[in-house]
Amino acid sequence: MNRFFLILCSFFFAVLMLNSCYYDVEEELYYEIEEELYQDVLENIADCDTLMVQYTLNILPIIDQHCFPCHSLETAFANVVVEPYNGLKNYVDNGELLCVLNHQSGCSPMPKNAAKLTDCELAKIEKWIDDGAQNN
Ligand code: HEC
Known part of the structure; x- marks a missing residue:
């Protein structure tokens, strides 16, 4: 009984770890995409100013x-x-x-x-x- 409980516990623990790892990767990815978009916007502002065109x-x-x-x-x-x-x-x-x-x-x-x-x-x-x- 005790051993079964231990195995069950480790299984849940493993699932938990995997899950948090997955979210970490996802967050990292979003961060990179956001940063890329931000860079694009910055470059656009620097290279192509269409605010005041005469x-x-x-x-x-x-x-x-x-x-x-x-x-x-x-x-x-x-x-x-x-x-x-x-x-x-x-x-x-x-x-x-x-x-x-x-x-x-x-x-x-x-x-x-x-x-x-x-x-x-x-x-x-x-x-x-x-x-x-x-x-x-
Ligand atoms: C190397 C020469 C050359 C340059 C550079 C050039 N054009 Fe032309 N363009 C022509 C010729 C030749 C025609 C007559 C139609 C044809 O042969 O395709 C023409 C025709 C036109 C027409 C008439 C539309 C049509 O369908 O015939 C317009 C409008 C025009 N050009 C605007 C421009 C503008 C704006 C620029 C600059 C971004 C420009 N062209 C640069 C040679 C030139």
């Missing part, structure tokens, strides 16, 4: 670098001119800017024969448009 400060440099080689007043490939502000605004209003930048169907993907703009550049342009695509 035409002159943030949008013009992107368009200058990626689009002016073919769509400035001088180059005007395919008669598309995305300067000055009004030139670009036309393509915002008719939806073509986001269409070409996001490589949607129904328009030519831009910049032509080059990589898509980075997520951060696209996020800034989208934020600027969401804010009313102002000439600021």
Whole structure:
């Protein structure tokens, strides 16, 4: 009887130990995932600030670098001119800017024969448009 009781006790004890061990691993895992998410958020804030997006400060440099080689007043490939502000605004209003930048169907993907703009550049342009695509 005594021995049986002992075996029963050790069995429960073993189950208890296993259980707590399992929870430890789980908690550790959650902690790591949380920390990763936190790092992502921090990196995002550091690398891609979309809080205050202005035409002159943030949008013009992107368009200058990626689009002016073919769509400035001088180059005007395919008669598309995305300067000055009004030139670009036309393509915002008719939806073509986001269409070409996001490589949607129904328009030519831009910049032509080059990589898509980075997520951060696209996020800034989208934020600027969401804010009313102002000439600021
Ligand atoms: C290497 C030259 C080149 C660059 C760089 C370039 N484009 Fe184009 N783009 C063209 C050509 C050529 C066309 C005419 C359509 C075609 O051939 O695909 C065009 C067409 C367009 C059109 C008309 C839409 C359509 O479907 O034809 C828009 C809008 C446009 N480009 C915007 C942009 C923007 C915005 C950028 C910068 C992110 C850009 N392009 C960069 C060459 C370029």
